[in-house]
Amino acid sequence: MSSIPSEQVSPGKASLFYDPKIRGYVYQAALVAIVVFLIWSAASNAIENLRAQKIASGFGFWHNAAGFDINQKLIPFSASGGSTYGDAFIVGLLNTLLVAGLGIVLATFLGFFIGVARLSNNWVISKLAMIYVEVIRNIPLLLQLFFWYNAVLKPLPNPRQSIELPAGALLNNRGLYLPDPQLGPGGSLIVWAFLIGLVATFVFRHWARKQQAATGRQYPIGWVALALIVVLPLLVYFVTGRPVSFIYPELAGFNLRGGIQIFPEFVALLIGLTTYTAGFIAEVVRAGILAVSKGQTEAAHALGLRNGPTLKLVVIPQAMRVIIPPLTSNYLNLTKNSSLAVAIGYPDLVQVFTGTVLNQTGQAVEVVAITMAVYLTISLVTSLFMNIYNKRMALVER
Amino acid sequence: MTDATTENAPYAFVRRETLQQEPAPLSVAGPLAWIRTNLFSSPLNAILTLLCVWLVVDTVPGMVRFYFLDAVWTGTNRDACLADKIGRPVGACWAYVADRTQYFIYGSYPVAERWRVNIVFVMFALGVVWLLWNRAPLKKVGVFFFFVIMPASAFILLLGGDRAESFLRFLILVTFALAVLYLVLSFVPSLMTFWIGEGQLAVEEAMPAWQRFYRPKRLILMALVIFGILALLADRVGLPRVDTGLWGGMTVTFLISAVGIVFSLPLGVLLALGRRSKLPAIQLLSVIFIEFVRGVPLITVLFMANTMLPLFVPQEWSPDRLLRPLIGVALFAAAYMAEVVRGGLQAMPKGQYEGAMSLGLGYWQMMRLIILPQALRIVIPGIVNTFIGLFKDTTLVTIVGIFDFLRTIEATLIDPTWATPTTRSTGYAFAAIFYFLCCWGMSRYSIAVEKRLAAGQKR
CATH class of the missing domain: 1.10.3720.10 (MetI-like)
Incomplete structure (x- = not known):
């Protein structure tokens, strides 16, 4: 190493091969080329294979009718109803x-x-x-x-021997059946009371915090929240003459009818x-x-x-x-x-x-x-x- | 000053008269004191304690009765575990587990060929102990064994047949050629002038011939011996092909985990280096890969490997049904491993990088000799934790139709030979014990390593 004469080492004239910048570009170009090649060959193979297997491509299937049913659905869905x-x-x-x-x-x-x-x-x-x-x-x-x-839910008894839970709920191997609440006339007032109570609680909390920051006085936020969120709707419930009725699940043939089924x-x-x-x-x-x-x-x-x-x-x-x-x-x-x-x-x-x-x-x-x-x-x-x-x-x- | 506060201030907090002497504290040692402070320190605590004790008393004796006292330990078919056949209440049916152990371990692997699986198990255990046991000698040889020799031998032994044997011949050829090359070079080192330079050559020439290239020679020697034994086996006993469709049970579970660790660790290190690289294209590609894989569930990756991989290659190369999830698992684990390794790289003080550069080391030398050995050591607990996750995730291959351990349990539950009311709880308990022991053991190991690593920082 030390035998190299000093005049041979001139910092400006190092070969391009050893320039870290150039090397960096080369490495990146090589990597990008490999990735592009992989993607290209995968895509061309896929196109060829799909053609050979006669499978359509594209997103056209999105609007085709689905020929199957789903038991749990949050929006209406049925094969016979033309769902896609x-x-x-x-x-x-x-x-x-x-x-x-x-x-x-x-x-x-x-x-x-x-x-x-x-x-x-x-x-x-x-x-x-x-x-x-x-x-x-x-x-x-x-x-x-x-x-x-x-091991836990499947061995539950069949609907005829459902386990009876409090409040009319039933448990069997087809799921948990809850009573379905039906709002009578004026029933929506209860929901509104609940929502108003919720909003009022937040407003009160905000106000109470501000008051505490300013004066140091503390307010019973918990109790007020309880009164607004629980007691207020209950009050409305009794004032409007208890307008909520329940449809209880009951046995019909081999299955249960009515109520909310949780699978x-x-x-x-x-x-x-x-x-x-x-x-x-x-x-x-x-x-x-x-x-x-x-x-x-x-x-x-x-x-x-x-x-x-x-x-x-x-x-x-x-x-x-x-x-x-x-x-x-x-x-x-x-x-x-x-x-x-x-x-x-x-x-x-x-x-x-x-x-x-x-x-x-x-x-x-x-x-x-x-x-x-x-x-x-x-x-x-x-x-x-x-x-x-x-x-x-x-x-x-x- | 004291006078001013105690005598004149209107709100003095300093007490002026002595208090009554308090009674001596209740005993602070002994079992009674322990119970008082740890179980009944307040009314709420007392209630909670009693509630928990009731919970334990309510469940534990029943479980002990079911899994031990009433359990059936021997028998050959379902009659042994039916209450009305043997005339007593029946708990867990361990006879079923005992009867099916072979299936749980080997799946449908042909009985006559199971010794091959056993050899692979032994090699795997050897490699794991070699790498994880702190005081094991020759760590570098161990790394080579675990990451190169073991996977190759496992492939040859487990699969067998023409393809494995030609692969074995190829490996022997390569190692033999390397051995000859090193032998020649160690006697005539001047052949390498163009490769290692004058200075290094002088150092090499000063050494006796047998000491030159001592390290690579050890690796090649080990490879030669092991591949030689395999060739002998293939020649004498024969290694007929065992289709991957027959593999199953713990063999496949361990296989997937082993493939996961063997491929994800090197790949993860590369990805982590790529993510910390200063070259924008490399960094971007690494980040995209890592974040993409970490953002999707393993199942979708497995579905992708299962359904899309065959589309992406020419039809004659269509990957084996077992190989597809293996690729998926390895890539998935690599992304998680990369993040763990990145943590280690970031924890390295900048001085380590600067010190390495000031010594004139290039990027790869710096990483290989200075940074990675330290960074990987501090993330061993993280690597083990990732591996625990990987081990648990191997169960998901069940969903794409691979017969791993959990799937073999499910399969025996459908089998009428052992269809009894308690078979299912027994099978699940056995699976739970198996996975629990493996994962818990690994987590104990990682905690021990963490303690050992922290020992240096403790004051």
Whole structure:
């Protein structure tokens, strides 16, 4: 090395081969060329294969009539009523959003409860919470879904021997039947009262907070909320002469008629997703609370705050900063995991669209691309919103 | 000053008279004190404790009775597990699990050929222990074994037949050629002047011949020995082809996980490097791939692999039905692995990069010798956690029709030979225990590594 005479090394004249900039361009050009080639050859192969198998391409199938029925639907859908594959897509999408939305709410409550329980001073509670988390997190979700669906809900008695639950609800192997509330004349007033109560609560809370900030006086927000949201509609209910009647499910032949039927597939999926994700959320919550230094709690106690206000005003607001990012990814995981519905036959987007529609039309490329686009959109939109929220919650430093 | 506050201020907080002596505190040690502080510290806590105890008392004895006391342990068909046949209440039917163990492990793999699966299991276990056990020697050889030799041998052993044997011949040829090349080079090092330069050549020439290229020689020697044994097996015992449709059970579960880890880790490292690269095209492509895969559920990736992959290649190359989900799982895991590795790369202090560059190392040398060894070490827990997720996700291949472990359980539940009321709960319990032990073991390992890594930072 040292034997190289110094006049040979002239910094400006290094060969192009060793110029990092040029090399960078070459590498990128090569990579882009490979990717373009892969995409091009895949596309040309696909076109040829599709032609050989006589499968149509394009999105024309969207408006074709779908020759199948779906049991759980939030919008009208029937094969005989001329519903299209596009309608099937919307039914599936709504079912996915329904189970994901409910699952997120329930899993959050359960997860927070278990996460706090794991940190409890109470030995029995913290150990039980630990066992729950360890067991739930280390068993595949699919197995848990099979368990809930095949081992818990399927062996329930048939409709003739339905289990009677309180308030006229019935439980059997075809699902959970709830009484169907019917609003009589003046019944809509109750709904309005409830909505007004909800709005009034928010207004009052806002006002009370402002008052507290200005004068230091505290108002009983909880009691007022209870009065506005629960007592007000009840009052209207009695004043208008109890205009709500129920249609109870009753036996007709081998099946039940009337009432709201909640399908066992939905129940199994909801229970499975909720309990599974709650195990993960519990760990997130625990980590978040542990991340708040003990000095914060001690300082709050030194100021004379009791345990409850300390948790509510000091610990949780700081823990939320740590909790929110992983909580978001758990919400997204739950949404993506709802696609396991296909294994137990809940008509979600994947089961309806990537399952039935794909089998009927054979248009794999279009169907899978649409499905993936939906999940991708949900993921990106959620992370966008969470990033905004996260920015608002983030520590403001100098 | 003190006088001013205590005597004159209207709102003095300092107490002026001594308090009554408080009674001695209740005992703070011993079992009674423990129960008081940990179980009954407040009325609410007492109620919760009693509620939990009631919950445990209500469920645990029933489960113990079902899975142990009333369980049936031996038998050859469903009659052993029917309550009216044996005249007592019947709990779990473990006889069914015992009877079907072979099927759960090997699926429909031909009985006469199962020794091949066993060899692969042993190699897999060896590779895992070699890599994960902290004090195992020759780590680099272990890496080569796990990422190159084991996958190749597993392919040859599990599949067998003409294709595997020609692949084996090719491998032997390559390793043999490399061995000869290294042998020649170690005796006549001057052949390499154009390749390694004058300075390095002088260093090499100063060494005795047997010590030159010591490291590569170890790898080649190992490859030669293992492939030689395989060739011997193929020659003496014969490795007839076993169609992938016959593979099943834990074999397939472990196969998918192994393929997932073996391919996703290197791919994930490349993607992570790409995402942190300064070259915009490479960065963009990596980000698109990673975010796309992480944004969609694994099932859609599997459906895509299952239905679209055959369309994307010429028909005569149409991938095997087992190969399709393997590709899907490997790509899926790679995106998650990339994010874990990226975390490690970001955790490296800038001084490490600058130090490496100031030594004159190029990009790949810097990554290979300085950055990646440190970055990968700190993300071992993350890698293991990703792998736990991957292991659980292998169950999803059930949905695209692959006979993994969970699918074999489901299959035996339909089989009338063991159709009893308690078969299903037994099968699910067995599956749950299997997955729990695997995942829990891995998570214990990752916690242990985390502790070991944190030991250096502890004060």
